[in-house]
Amino acid sequence: MNCNRCHHTHEAHRGSKDAASLIRVGSCSVPLCKCSQYVDPINPIDEELL
Numbered sequence: 001m002n003c004n005r006c007h008h009t010h011e012a013h014r015g016s017k018d019a020a021s022l023i024r025v026g027s028c029s030v031p032l033c034k035c036s037q038y039v040d041p042i043n044p045i046d047e048e049l050l
Contacts, residue, residue, distance in 0.1 A: 001040070001041060003028070003035060003039055003041070004040065004041040005035050005037075006030075012028055012029055012033075013027065013029065013035075013038040014026050014027055014029050016037070025038040
């Protein structure tokens, strides 16, 4: 999966124990990328729409 913020893969992000993400990844390790935390591209499902 790609980060919703910087569009790099989750493998490019460093691990973090403090991240709120389900896969717990932090800042991006790609040079010149300023993304500070991986953002899950999965949005919560709105049960009312189902």
